[in-house]
Amino acid sequence: MKFLAPLAMAIAFTSLSAPAFAQFQKPEDAIKYRKAAMTVMASHFGRVGAMANGRVPFDAKVAADSSAIVETMSRLPWEAFGPGTDKGGDTRALPAIWTEQAKFKEGADKLQAETAKLSAAAKTGNLDAVKTAFGAVGQTCKACHDAYQKN
Template sequence: MKALAAVALSLAAAAYAVPAAAQFEKAEDAIKYRQSALFVMGQHFGRIGAMANGKAPFDAKAAQENADIVAQLAKLPWAGFGPGTDKGRETRAKPEIWTEHAKFRELADNLGAETVKLAAAAKTGDLGKLKAAFGETAKSCKACHDNYRNK
């Protein structure tokens, strides 16, 4: 658990290492960046979901590869939600993201921590553990979407 916590901490630190405002030329790029990172992450997460839900055969190696990618990608999108990036390209991001920054960031950090656990679960090769970790990670996605994403 200590190792996990350390990884989660380093992920969170990496995600916020550089001020968001300095990272993108324009708001449009920041929005496209976060949407792109979330889309790629969603594709890989969905493959784990298909295995967890019995819609695809369980392939321990593929699950591990996908979970590792998810854990890496989960660090990225948040830098794309910097000040002034509420507009500039079509987006479902709710304005509350920029007024409830601490809460939004907490949910982002939660996702980071859950994806680290997901990758650890995938590494065990145990489908039961993968299912449980997938469920917890999916809850973490949903918590943020329910609060901060328009339908």
């Protein structure tokens, strides 16, 4: 029987208990995970943005579905910025993340709050509400990327 190596590894990596960071055995795994969550988030945020900016016709269902995914994804990356994950993989994360933990967490919390608003706005089916919430999420993304991501 062939074996699912990545899945088996994912399962093995969770063999430590308690702290969230223990979900990742190596910094490389944490980096891969947080980047993957960001990739999914950016893709769906982009779909909402295309509608908010009038590049594609507004489709309330697509906006609501993508906004819900953005909201879900916005909760995920943070546990993967644990100690020692500033290197060990392909990352543009700046050291300031680990020296400004309170400020970094504030940004992470703000993103989650703003994406929740975006998701709520999209559920109403009101394009103007989506535009407003989209802009606020975008500003929140930008503030953190400016401060904590290498260009």
